[in-house]
Amino acid sequence: MSQTLFTPLHKNGAEFSNRIVMAPMTRCRAIGNVPNDLMATYYAQRATAGLIITEGTSPSPNGLGYARIPGIFNQAQVEGWKKTTEAVHATGGKIFLQIMHTGRVSHSANMPEGSKIVAPSAISADGNMWTDSQGMQKTEMPEAMTTDEVKATVQEYIQAAKNAIEAGFDGVEIHAANGYLPNQFLNPNSNTRTDEYGGSTENRSRFVLEIAQGIVDAIGKEKTGIRFSPYNPFNAMGQFDETFETYDYLAQEMNKLGILYVHLLDGAARAAGKEGLELLAKIRETYHGILIVNAGYDKERAAHALDVEKADMVSFGSKFISNPDLPYRFEHNLELVTPDQNTFYTPDAVGYTDYGFSEN
Ligand SMILES: Cc1cc2nc3c(=O)[nH]c(=O)nc-3n(C[C@H](O)[C@H](O)[C@H](O)COP(=O)(O)O)c2cc1C
Known part of the structure; x- marks a missing residue:
């Protein structure tokens, strides 16, 4: 039977x-x-999605590299998130928290006192980022984590997942994509460590796998998802020879763990040509759980991904910002509103909770 975006999923x-x-x-x-409260309103408006994954949320003061991003490491944050989970559940939605540690993609002006910028190795991301107090700044040189600090950071992730469950989330997504801390471990351009967390594919993957195993043990495999972006150069992730081998290995390990879903940003792999396409097919073959695909999908491409490419779900980013009732609009073939990019990342309500619903 062919699957559509509107077919319920039990898996x-x-x-x-x-x-x-x-x-x-x-x-x-x-x-x-x-x-x-603004965030609770925003997510509740979008609760007709089969699943909402929140904005990246830090498991540690050290992971707050961007201005005004939320955390999930103290009680005030747990209480704050309860407003969102309650509002989403009240409208019948499901919501996972994305755990994001910025690692070297960071500036100290954004971070709380007593925190520090850490990464697998002292190699700069060499990018620009916004700070509220100093305007645009260069990302700063990170400190290489000691082996003990790596292990302590794994524990921060596990505690963050427990906190997320306490805050009422249906599960968590480990952000291992887009050049943030776990991705910095996977890539030998940003990870030149000589301990058990650097070098071979197994060693570079160890940080991610210890986090995934620890979270599965703490909150359950049916509440744990992970996001990957093979070949994606975003945030200074240079290409490397062992990409296929690394993500093939990760897919096998995710399957062994029985993790609920793998959320794959597939655009860069598609653009990488034959090897990238082979990797995407291999991941689907190896990993038997829920495969969510993303980046640049519209309704037609999404239908193809579900029906022909054997994806289980499709995620939509910017379309959801400006179309809070995106599922309804898809179902009724309504026109989509284009988001105003000038209001992305700004602090107040404009361009956040003020996009309209279609007449229904
Ligand atoms: C404003 C904005 C913020 C984003 N923040 C995150 C983030 O916190 N975590 C993440 O994994 N991806 C983030 N992304 C990437 C999106 O999840 C998604 O991969 C991207 O928008 C491509 O999907 P789309 O073409 O449907 O928009 C962000 C994208 C946008 C537009």
């Missing part, structure tokens, strides 16, 4: 009312790094 011990996922999107509106 891996979870149920979703449709296959439309709201992709994680940082919005920089958590003043003081604490989730607030």
Whole structure:
């Protein structure tokens, strides 16, 4: 039977009312790094998605590299997130928290006192980022983590996942994509460590796998998802020879763990040509859980991904910002509103909760 975006999904011990996922999107509106009422309203507006994945949320003061991103490491943040989970559940939605540690993609002006910028190795991301107090700045040189610090950071992730469950989330997504800390470990251009967390594919993957195993043990495999972006150069992730081998290995390990879903940004792999396409096919073959695909999908491409390419769900990013009732609009072939990029990452309500619903 052919699957559509509107076919409910029962797989891996979870149920979703449709296959439309709201992709994680940082919005920089958590003043003081604490989730607030505005965010609860925003996510509740989008609760007709089969699954919402929140904006990237830090498991540690060290992971707050961007201005005004939320955390999930103290009680005020847990209480703040409860407003969102309660509002989403009240409208019948499901919501996972994305755990994002910025690692070297960071500036100290954004971070709380006593925190520090850490990464697998002292290699700069060499990018630009916004700070509220100093305007645009260069990302700063990170400190290479000691082996003990790596292990302590794994524990921060596990605690963050437990906190997310306490805050009422249906599960968590480990952000291992787009050049943030776990991705910095996977890539030998940013990881030149000589301990058990660097070198071979197994060693570079160890940080990610210890986090995934620890979270599965703490909150359950049916509540744990992970995001990968093979070949994606975003945030200074240079290409490397062992990409296929690394993500093939990760897919095998995710399958062994029985993790609920793998959320794959597939655009860069598609652009990488034959090897990238082979990797995408291999991941689908190896990993038997829920495969969510993303980046640049519209309704037609999404239907093809579900029906022909054997994806289970498709996530949509920017379309969900400006179309809070995106599933309804898809179902009724309504026109989509284009988001105003000038209001991305700004602190107040404009361009966040003020996009209209279609007449229904
Ligand atoms: C404003 C904005 C913020 C984003 N923040 C995150 C984030 O916090 N975590 C993440 O994994 N991806 C983030 N992304 C990437 C999206 O999840 C998604 O991969 C991207 O928008 C491509 O999907 P689309 O073509 O449907 O928009 C962000 C994208 C946008 C537009």
